[in-house]
Amino acid sequence: MWPWSTLASAALKGSHVAVSRVDIWQSGRPTGVSLVATGGSVSADSSRPVLRNLTCTLVDPTGDLSTGDVGDLLSPYECEIAPWRGVQYRDANGNKVTELAPLGVFQLTGRNVDDSPDGLTIQITGQDRAMGYQGPMDSALSISGDTPVEVAVAKLLQTRQPGVSLSAMSTDFTCGPLVYAPDIDVWAEAQKLAESVGARLFHDRTGQAVLAMAGPASDVPVASYVEGDGLLLSVSRQEDSDTIMNVVVAENTDGTIRAVARDEDPSSPTYYLGRYGTHVADPLTHDYGSVAQAQQAATARLAYELGRSETVSLTAVPNPGLDVDTVVTVHRPRAGLNRRGVVVASVDIPLSAEEAMTVGCRQSRLALDGTVLREP
Numbered sequence: 116m117w118p119w120s121t122l123a124s125a126a127l128k129g130s131h132v133a134v135s136r137v138d139i140w141q142s143g144r145p146t147g148v149s150l151v152a153t154g155g156s157v158s159a160d161s162s163r164p165v166l167r168n169l170t171c172t173l174v175d176p177t178g179d180l181s182t183g184d185v186g187d188l189l190s191p192y193e194c195e196i197a198p199w200r201g202v203q204y205r206d207a208n209g210n211k212v213t214e215l216a217p218l219g220v221f222q223l224t225g226r227n228v229d230d231s232p233d234g235l236t237i238q239i240t241g242q243d244r245a246m247g248y249q250g251p252m253d254s255a256l257s258i259s260g261d262t263p264v265e266v267a268v269a270k271l272l273q274t275r276q277p278g279v280s281l282s283a284m285s286t287d288f289t290c291g292p293l294v295y296a297p298d299i300d301v302w303a304e305a306q307k308l309a310e311s312v313g314a315r316l317f318h319d320r321t322g323q324a325v326l327a328m329a330g331p332a333s334d335v336p337v338a339s340y341v342e343g344d345g346l347l348l349s350v351s352r353q354e355d356s357d358t359i360m361n362v363v364v365a366e367n368t369d370g371t372i373r374a375v376a377r378d379e380d381p382s383s384p385t386y387y388l389g390r391y392g393t394h395v396a397d398p399l400t401h402d403y404g405s406v407a408q409a410q411q412a413a414t415a416r417l418a419y420e421l422g423r424s425e426t427v428s429l430t431a432v433p434n435p436g437l438d439v440d441t442v443v444t445v446h447r448p449r450a451g452l453n454r455r456g457v458v459v460a461s462v463d464i465p466l467s468a469e470e471a472m473t474v475g476c477r478q479s480r481l482a483l484d485g486t487v488l489r490e491p
Contacts, residue, residue, distance in 0.1 A: 116337035117216040117320070117436030126204040127434055128346060133468040134203050134213055137173060139188050140195040140220065148188060150174065152466040153236070157198055157218040160461040160475075161439040164302065166317040167219040167243040169196060171466060175235045189237065191223035196241055197322070198466060200435035216435040218464060219243050220322030243318045248275045248302035258293040264312050265326055267291065271305040272324065282319075283326040286312045288408045311401040312408060313415030320438060329415040331458050331479065332440045339454075340431055341446040348471055350429040350447045360396035360420045361385045365413035367403050374409035376417040385424055396420060422477035427457050433472035435464050442479055 119127065139148045155171035175189075188194055201215035221241030229236045252274040258267050265283035267290050272279045290311070295304060302316075309316040315329045340347040361378040377387045385391045399416060403409040427445055437443075439459050446454045457476035464472055 116333075116438065116441055119214060119216075119436055122204055122206060122212070123202050123214040126202045127432075127436075128344075132203040133200065133433065134215065135198065135200040135466050135468075136215065137171060137466075138197040138199070140197055141188065141193060143195070145197070146188060152198065154467050155238075156463050156465045156470070158461065158463040159219075159439050161315070162460065164306065165242045165245040165249075166439070167221070167320075169198065169219065169221040169239070169241040169243075171196065171198065171239050171241075173237045173239065175237055189223075189226060189239070191226050191239075194223065195244075195322075196221045196223065196239065200433070200464060200466060217320045217322075218435060219318070219320050222246050244322055244324070245302055245318050248272055248305065249300055250275065250302075251298045252295070252301060253297065255297055256295040258291045258295075260291040261289045262291045264288050264290050264308055267293065268305050268308050268316065268326055271295070271301050271308070275301050279324060281324045281326060284314065284328060286314065286326075288312050288411075289404050290402060293402070307401065310399065310416075311403060311412055313411040313413075315440075330418055330440070331442050332438075333442050336442045336444045336456060338434065338437065338441075339444040339446065340429060342448070346432045346434075347445070347447070348430040348432070350427065350445060350450055350452065352450050352452060353426045353428075355424055355426070356384075356391075359385050359391075359424045360394045361387045361391065361417075362393055362395040363399065363413045363417040363420065364395065365399040365401070365403065365409040365416075367409070368400055372403045372406055372409050374403075374406050374413050376410065376413035378417065378421055383421070385421060419477075422458060422460075422479065425478040426460075427452065427455070427476040429474050429476070430471045431474060433464055433470075437462055437464070437472070437474070443474075443476070445476070 135152055136149045137152050139146050150173045153172050157169050159167045197220045198218045199215040203213045206212050221243055223239055223241045225240045227238040264286040269281045306316050313329055314326055316326050319325050363376045366373040378385050387393050399412055441459050442456055444454050444456050445452045456479040458479050460477045461475035
């Protein structure tokens with residue numbers, strides 16, 4: 116969750132003025148030019164290779180930003196888009212204060228310029244900076260033996276972006292020797308390395324590349340949505356009794372290392388020795404350096420699989436600070452949700468003031484009964 120001030124957090128929970136802006140970046144830095152978004156949204160989905168997507172309608176009041184000429188600030192080949200959304204409130208002295216949360220930094224995938232009697236509007240689509248790593252290298256890459264996994268990930272990314280900054284966990288595991296052919300998809304191979312230690316590789320809402328453990332980013336809820344609170348607009352709950360895998364195997368490509376993670380909770384509806392039966396996922400196959408590394412990867416994947424056994428979808432008043440992999444509670448007893456702790460799997464945050472936020476969640480296994488121990 117974005118670190119709002121106390122006053123901003125209170126304003127977001129009540130009647131407030133929603134504000135947004137869209138910054139134009141060049142060469143990885145803000146240009147100082149900002150536009151107003153009249154529509155569109157930023158969506159994040161933890162199941163996608165590229166975490167964040169953007170659709171946006173902008174107004175170009177002068178017509179100077181979308182000419183297609185050299186120096187065009189909205190050239191899809193050179194610019195990045197950084198949208199923000201937040202809240203305006205009055206402080207203790209009655210002064211207007213605006214707080215904004217960044218929603219990502221996006222490379223453009225398309226631009227459509229519409230010049231009509233109503234004015235000049237620009238519709239753009241984009242994906243976060245991970246898009247820039249999807250594709251081959253200009254030469255083969257060798258990674259020596261006993262290279263820390265986080266270092267190997269950084270080396271892969273540097274073949275596409277030499278100056279990349281990677282905020283990486285210390286994995287405590289090594290890999291190699293590895294040889295990558297030039298025609299690989301760099302982002303896909305880097306994500307495989309992340310998966311081999313139970314981690315995720317993504318770009319955060321500030322555009323920073325991050326390697327972090329997979330799973331919930333917090334062990335307590337960062338927000339709650341309760342029937343009648345004015346924030347929760349609608350909710351639906353789905354249970355999957357067919358496609359959930361309750362056994363995950365992680366093994367070396369040569370079969371020398373093997374680890375297994377199972378749903379071993381007898382009270383769980385997907386207990387692997389219960390009536391649900393044993394459902395084995397496609398194996399995770401990597402060059403694991405140890406059984407401990409394989410076990411960590413299998414356990415992380417199993418937690419994700421079991422979380423899909425119950426999913427919750429809700430619409431709510433937008434909170435631009437909400438992000439994937441955070442934990443929230445949902446209280447809607449008539450839908451079978453009694454202060455249920457769930458993990459945010461996807462979120463769609465509108466850029467216009469009138470639309471609602473949509474959130475997709477999966478079950479949290481932070482506690483065996485699917486709840487969390489403390490309220491936010």
